[in-house]
Structure formats: structure tokens, C-alpha cells
Amino acid sequence: MAVSRDEQKRATREAILEAARQCFDAEGYEQTSVRDIASVAAVSAGSVIHHFGSKRELLYAALFEDLEASMREALVLPKSPPFGAELDAMTRIIFSYYQRRPRLSRVLLKESLFAEEPWASRFREQTARLHGAVEAMAERAKQRGEVSREVDVRVLAMSYVSFYYFALLAWAQGGHEEPARLVSVQMAQHMRGTGPANVSGG
Template sequence: MTTSRDEQKKATREAILEAARQCFEVEGYEKASVRDIARAAGVSAGSVIHHFGSKRELLYATLFEDLEATMSEALSLGTSPPLAGQIEAMTRHIFACYGRRPRLSRVLLKESLFAEEPWASRFRAQTERLHGGVEGLAGDAVRRGELLPEVDTRLLAMAYVSFYYFALLAWAQGGHEDPTRLVSVQMAQHLRGLNSARTTGG
């Protein structure tokens, strides 16, 4: 009985999240109301507030959960070396998540920069996961001899994260239609001096 109640609660929560994603994307965050979202989800406005507390909390939850799942998928793609191709595949997978709901993504990007706790920590944790994933791939590249042994993989991952957010902001502002390519070009330039084959003339 408890399991059934928990499953129903989870199903209601998922229905509200999906309705919110659609309403925010179609109507915009400011225009979409809790009542609109409740109607689309087939629940009461009180149920929306019960599950999420406020419309802003619901905004954070909508894309955050999409990104969590997408990032987990991206970090476990298992794309074959070289490193540049692995990073490009991972980046494209993540940016596709933003691209599915561009209007919502742009709003959330702006809001997340000034998010208060606990969301600030949650968004930082996502960035740290991304950094850790790239650092791990770079470490593998060093071990197989693709990168020079003295390469600081942590700094390389920090450079990637910088390129990633630069491209994300450029895309959000309408300045670049293919953020993955922008990251890839920047990473290619960065990796050029770290590649062992280039240094040894191989």
C-alpha cells in the first residue's frame, strides 16, 4: 500500500514536471502560471505547490532533472579515442538537452547564475561532475600516450568547462547556432600543444 502511494506521488510529480516544461517553453516562464501548469498536469494548483513549493522552484527542477539524466548519459557514452572526439560526443549530447527546450533553457541559464541554496550547490555539483568527467578522459589520454605525461588534467578540464560555458552563453544570446562546434574548435586549439604525437613528431 505504501509502495502504491509512493508510486502515485512520483507519477504526479513527473506529470507536473512535464507539464511545467511544456508551459514554460510555449508560454514563457513569466506568463505561465501555477494554475496553467496544474491544468496541463491534470492536478490541482495546491498539488503543484505541495510538490515544489513555488513556480521558481519548479523552474529549477524542470531542466535540472533533465540535465542530471543527460549528463549521466553523456559521461558514460563510451566513445572511442581520441580525446577530442570523446569530448565532442559528450558535449553534443549535453547541448542537445538544451536544444530540445531552447526557451526554457535560456531562462534557466539566467536564473541559475543567481540561484540561492540549495539550488546553487546543486548546479555547482553538476559543473563539478562535468569537470570530473573530462578530467577522467584526459587522464586516460595521458595513460595511453595521446597526451604528454606532464599534462595537468585538472587544468585541462577547467579549460573545457570555461569553453563549455562560453559556448552556452553565446548560444543563449543567439550568437552561435552550433555551440558544440565552438567548444570543439577551442578544445582543438588547446590540445594542440599537449598532444604527444605533435611534440615528438609522430
């Protein structure tokens, strides 16, 4: 079976990315060398540099493409109201990605929040897509009468993203075992409100 040069190139690229994820997660970013990654991927160090330029570029590519796949999965979820349950399902999928690779996630958080261009824009665009998905869900919830017409769905989506990052950071710092649950609890209070008139169902 003939394998085209392009397919071969893509396969090598994928092997390097996967090796990088393994090494970064097992040893940490600083402790991993290009040579380590090349060795796990069974390619030469020159090939790693040829494909990605530097260890840092490789880090961004590995983190970004991996998270991208989980985000895509989470954002095309079948919609199943109510709104709170839809959000919870989405949160769980994305967070299970992070929790599969705790050490890499810590690096991901630090680097994605403070990346240099062009990666800063790419990570920002990723967050914007999450924000947009929540906004669209909230808009549909409004049409179903679950969310008040007077609510600004942009603010609602921003609050979700705030809880999302807070839970991720708390978890990455070792402060919370169940970040998805934390987001869920905070969103529930956000929807209910805290005023004296906002008595919960019971």
C-alpha cells in the same frame, strides 16, 4: 491493477514537472502561472504547491532533473579514443538537450549560474561532475600518450568547462548556431597550442 500511493505520488510529480517544462518553454518563466501548469498536468493548483512549494522551486526541479538525465547519459558514453573525439561526443549529447528546448535553456542558464541555496550547490555539483569526467578522460589520454605528462588535467578540464559555458551563452544569446562545434574548435586549438612550434598535422 492496484497502484500504490507512492507510485501515484511519483506519477503526479512527474506529470507536474513535464507540464512545467512545456509551459516554461512555450510561454517563458515569467509568463507562466502555477494555474497554467496545473491545467496542463490535469491536477489542481493546490497539488502543484503541495508537491513543489512554489513556482521557483518547480523551475529548479524541472531544470535540474532534466539536465541531470542528459548528463548521466553523456557521462556513461562508451569510451572511444582519441580524446578529442570522446569530448566531442559528450558535448554533442549535452548540447542536444539544450537545443531541444531553447527558451527553457536560456532560463536554465540564467538561473543555474546565479541560483540561491540549496540549488546553487546542486548546480555547482553538476558542473563539478562534468569537470571530473573530463579530468578522468584526460588522465586516460595521458596514459595513452595523447596528452603530455606535464599537463595539469585540472586546468585542461577547466578549459573545457570554460568553452562549454561560453558556447552555451553565445548560443542562448542568439550568436551561434552550432555551439557543440564551437567547443570542438576551441578544444582542438587548446590541444594543439598556439606557439610557433605547434604546427598542425598538415
